[in-house]
Amino acid sequence: MANNTITAAKGFLAAGVSCGVKVSGNKDIGVIVCSKVANAAAVFTTNKIVSAAVTVSKEHIKSAKIYGVVVNSGNANACTGKQGIKDAITMCRTIAGKIGTDPHRVLVASTGIIGHPMPMEKIKSGIAQAAEKLSDSQQAGLDFAHAIMTTDTKIKQAVRRFKIDGKLVTIAGVTKGAGMIGPNMATTLCFITTDAAIAKGLLTKALKKAIDNSLNKLTVDGHQSTNDTAVLLASGEAGNKTISKQGPQFRKFAGELILLTDDLARQMALDAEGATKCFKVVVNRAATKQDASKAARAVANYDLVKCAVHGNDPNWGRIICAVGSCGVKINESRLSCRIGDITVFRNGRPAKFDAARASKIIAQKEHTSTVDLGAGRESDFCYGCDLSREYITINADYHT
Secondary structure, eight states, X not given: OOOOSTTOSTTEEEEEEOOSSSTTOOOOEEEEEEEEEEEEEEEEOOOSSOBHHHHHHHHHTTSSOEEEEEEEEEEOOBSOHHHHHHHHHHHHHHHHHHHXXXXXXXXXXEEEETTOOOOHHHHHHHXXXXXXXXXXXXHHHHHXXXXXXXXXXXXXXXXXXXXXXXXXXXXXXXXXXXXXXXSSSTTSEEEEEEOOOBOHHHHHHHHHHHHHTTGGGBOSSSOOOSOOEEEEEEOOTTOOOOBOSSSHHHHHHHHHHHHHHHHHHHHHHHTSTTOOOEEEEEEEEESSHHHHHHHHHHHHHOHHHHHHHHXXXXXXXXXXXXHHTTTOOOOTTTOEEEETTEEEEXXXXXXXXXXXXXXXXXXXXXXXXXXXXXXXXXXXXEEEEOOOHHHHHHHHHSOO
16 A cells, blocks of 8 residues: 555655643654755745744744654644743754754744643653654655644645656655634645655745645635745655756746645645535636636625535625626626636626526535636636534634
């Protein structure tokens, strides 16, 4: 059976353990280590309130090389002041001591409840346990995936395997996130490993492009987290000639990375808090790229659309209302909408359609609604999920 976890790429070890941060006793400390050294890239939340882990990692990512990442779940280490920064640095220092590197060459991430002090004795003990269990096995990768979860109901991971210069290259990714997900940067926590040999600058360029074209196209509830972090580590152990310019090899790598992060984004939508299905909103013929993006996100974020999707209701009026209220340029006489392959609104007027068949399309795990603004040539998309009663239950009960 193929290893489709974060350890699938050559040169990476992982572990996940429980140290008591979570009251449930579930795994809450995860570690990824590059057995040699890795080029690294990262993107972070654009929320002006950020966790201590984000602050520390933004500094550490400037290092020429990175040796690993340490993650805790159950506590966000956000709004924790100077002590939170000290605690994040202590996490880096603890794992660095175990793997024999400088703390500045370790990244840190946290996720969980905001505003609670970090239980550092438990966390340091957990990091020590994880260091002892580091392995390149599939089980180690699965343990890490479980260790980063909060309200997620399942692990979310993906792998791409392809050839560059005749060498087999692997990209492996794992993400967590079920709520507080809104564009810029809609990843919550995402960790990607690859054994491709690629220059740090191009790695950063590829990651930003991939996030912009996948995870940043995802909205669950339109709310950014304080902790969102995406990290890409490259060990270079695939044996390909180092990708050092934006030629065919770079385009191949970047394209595969987008496919991987798109896969993860759709998995996140399907495991969103209370969600039962994922939908994609495509906006065509917008006056500008910004209009296309704004309109797609407006529909995906519109509570009435999300509720209609939950009830399998082909209520195109809510889609048109969302587009009309978001401030983009529209040619009303050309405005059209499709649910799947069914035209429900054409050139500013309702179209006759089979409502029962449209309802069956919406009832699928994934479907696409397309809006034509008739105002230009630009297009964009956004992923969303339905809004169910369970979302309220989860978020009403999460803290208590």
